[in-house]
């Protein structure tokens with residue numbers, strides 16, 4: 001499928017999606033949203049694809065935010081009536097059950113930081129910079145920054161970043177729990193693809209359930225979450241892949257997954 005603002009390619013069982021507006025630091029306009037929705041839907045519906053990686057083209061930015069030039073002349077009523085920004089979460093987070101990784105190669109600001117935080121986890125290059133500078137534009141985060149950033153790094157740092165627009169570098173982001181890992185800039189996409197391939201080789205139902213369980217920790221009390229986890233664990237024991245996985249361990253061989 002052809003896209004205007006992104007590229008998408010299959011590398012074995014991994015889909016690599018690249019934001020491709022480097023001249024605008026991969027700013028997220030409405031066409032980027034349409035292209036990403038289509039690419040994530042194609043990834044989700046393709047049984048051969050098990051994990052995705054999202055990165056940014058060029059050396060400078062993952063995404064420098066929502067497209068300011070597109071928003072500048074828009075009226076408040078239009079933002080409200082369109083429920084502007086709602087479709088990012090509904091399509092890229094809620095409708096995407098398979099795991100995906102953000103490979104952050106540079107600036108991840110405003111909507112760029114928020115898009116990265118929609119991923120199941122972030123791997124960043126040592127040149128990555130994260131921030132929520134919307135306050136400098138007279139607005140505030142709108143794609144989850146005040147919520148996901150606060151859950152990831154805690155109130156003190158999230159509040160400071162939202163109120164001052166200060167950027168966090170990759171080392172601080174790793175220390176603060178925002179990202180899973182920092183890697184050398186030149187090997188970022190290879191490292192992310194390697195990690196995605198590891199996930200893609202896991203039993204697919206178990207991958208989806210593991211993702212759902214960790215995400216549930218954000219929504220549930222500890223008691224509810226522990227019950228939810230036990231029930232999902234118990235359900236997974238009915239799969240053919242559970243029988244195969246345990247037999248393969250005992251027989252000292254690799255499991256051959258059926259995806260059921």
Ligand code: CAA
Pocket residue numbers: 023024025027028064065066067068069107109110111112114133134137140141142143145
């Ligand atoms: N929207 C539209 N265009 C953008 C953009 C954005 N968010 N960020 C960068 N660009 C464009 C610039 O306008 C410039 O285009 P031109 O060459 O046509 O002038 C091009 O990308 C290169 O940018 P700079 O010349 O500014 O590059 P720099 O290296 O000097 O600075 C930067 C880099 C610090 C990231 C700077 O570009 C910047 O501050 N960008 C805006 C960051 C921002 O405020 N993001 C939040 C947006 S609002 C939002 O995201 C709301 C939300 O919650 C979802």
